[in-house]
Amino acid sequence: MTAHPSKTELSKTEVLIEALPYFQRYAGRTFVVKYGGHAMGDPRAARDFAEDIVLLKAVGINPVVVHGGGPQIGDMLARLGVESTFVDGLRVTDEATAKIAEMVLSGAINKELVGWLSSAGGKALGLSGKDGGLVTARKVERTARDPESNIESVVDLGFVGEPARVDTGVIDTAVAAGMIPVIAPIAGGEDGATYNINADTMAGAIAAALGAARLFLLTDVAGVLDGNGELLTELDPTKIARLREDGVIKGGMVPKLETCVAAVESGCEAAVVLDGRVPHAMLLEFFTARGAGTLVSA
Ligand SMILES: Nc1ncnc2c1ncn2[C@@H]1O[C@H](COP(=O)(O)OP(=O)(O)O)[C@@H](O)[C@H]1O
Numbered sequence: 001m002t003a004h005p006s007k008t009e010l011s012k013t014e015v016l017i018e019a020l021p022y023f024q025r026y027a028g029r030t031f032v033v034k035y036g037g038h039a040m041g042d043p044r045a046a047r048d049f050a051e052d053i054v055l056l057k058a059v060g061i062n063p064v065v066v067h068g069g070g071p072q073i074g075d076m077l078a079r080l081g082v083e084s085t086f087v088d089g090l091r092v093t094d095e096a097t098a099k100i101a102e103m104v105l106s107g108a109i110n111k112e113l114v115g116w117l118s119s120a121g122g123k124a125l126g127l128s129g130k131d132g133g134l135v136t137a138r139k140v141e142r143t144a145r146d147p148e149s150n151i152e153s154v155v156d157l158g159f160v161g162e163p164a165r166v167d168t169g170v171i172d173t174a175v176a177a178g179m180i181p182v183i184a185p186i187a188g189g190e191d192g193a194t195y196n197i198n199a200d201t202m203a204g205a206i207a208a209a210l211g212a213a214r215l216f217l218l219t220d221v222a223g224v225l226d227g228n229g230e231l232l233t234e235l236d237p238t239k240i241a242r243l244r245e246d247g248v249i250k251g252g253m254v255p256k257l258e259t260c261v262a263a264v265e266s267g268c269e270a271a272v273v274l275d276g277r278v279p280h281a282m283l284l285e286f287f288t289a290r291g292a293g294t295l296v297s298a
């Protein structure tokens with residue numbers, strides 16, 4: 001006699017069948033996933049994240065992970081008695097801070113993530129922008145206008161960089177060998193200095209260079225919130241500019257949304273800001289019709 005599947009078993013198959021068109025449509029495409037330092041705190045969430053990435057790889061999508069580590073750099077600087085200041089979500093970085101940022105990002109966090117992915121059954125390759133000439137940085141130039149005198153002056157952020165050139169050769173080689181690249185947002189400049197790059201900016205530049213189909217930014221909020229704390233489920237570049245002018249988008253959300261806009265304007269189908277603390281947030285967003293977080297499209 002044939003045993004009939006239970007209701008639970010059937011609902012499991014429904015989930016897989018619901019995901020089938022997505023597997024088919026995106027097999028062979030690249031997803032860049034940025035894992036923010038704030039989302040990394042919880043080991044359970046980290047394990048779920050690693051499983052999601054390994055599952056993407058298993059269904060034929062090529063995930064490329066770029067990680068942050070802002071809070072972890074902050075903890076290390078505090079332990080060493082060094083203070084940090086931020087301008088528009090960017091850490092003002094002197095030479096000593098750049099060394100510590102490299103140690104925390106390329107050393108501790110990068111290897112921790114590689115470890116989680118290996119435990120989930122993936123083959124991960126830890127890199128920074130320096131490896132294989134992946135990213136060449138240039139110094140970030142920022143100006144600020146004094147509200148009283150209306151005079152504009154240059155704000156020196158020190159060794160804060162942005163990607164000037166991206167050579168994806170090392171990523172292509174890793175992906176061809178079945179590996180998952182895991183990238184720390186540190187790069188060398190033409191001047192030989194080490195630059196600290198905001199991880200969202202790094203992820204956006206890599207997504208553009210790879211022609212990624214999706215950019216996911218995993219953080220510690222449900223997505224982009226309006227002035228009343230309500231989730232904004234869909235945004236475009238015009239709406240984002242308005243929210244920024246109104247002061248609704250501040251701090252760490254500024255580089256995140258600048259990155260989303262740059263990504264969708266350079267051909268990425270969509271960028272999504274998601275809550276990385278929610279179990280399997282990325283799979284839910286991508287493989288089900290329900291969606292989660294804030295979807296940015298052109
Ligand atoms: N409109 C907004 N909606 C949601 N978060 C916002 C908004 N404006 C500012 N933020 C801040 O941005 C933070 C996310 O950026 P950040 O701290 O850099 O995270 P991560 O380490 O994940 O990159 C949120 O925790 C929140 O404090």
Ligand SMILES: CC(=O)N[C@@H](CCC(=O)OP(=O)(O)O)C(=O)O
Nearest residue numbers: 037068069070090091197198199
């Ligand atoms: C220039 C700059 O601000 N660099 C960041 C790099 C890490 C980062 O971006 O981490 P999150 O994604 O966790 O915020 C920093 O020093 O904090």
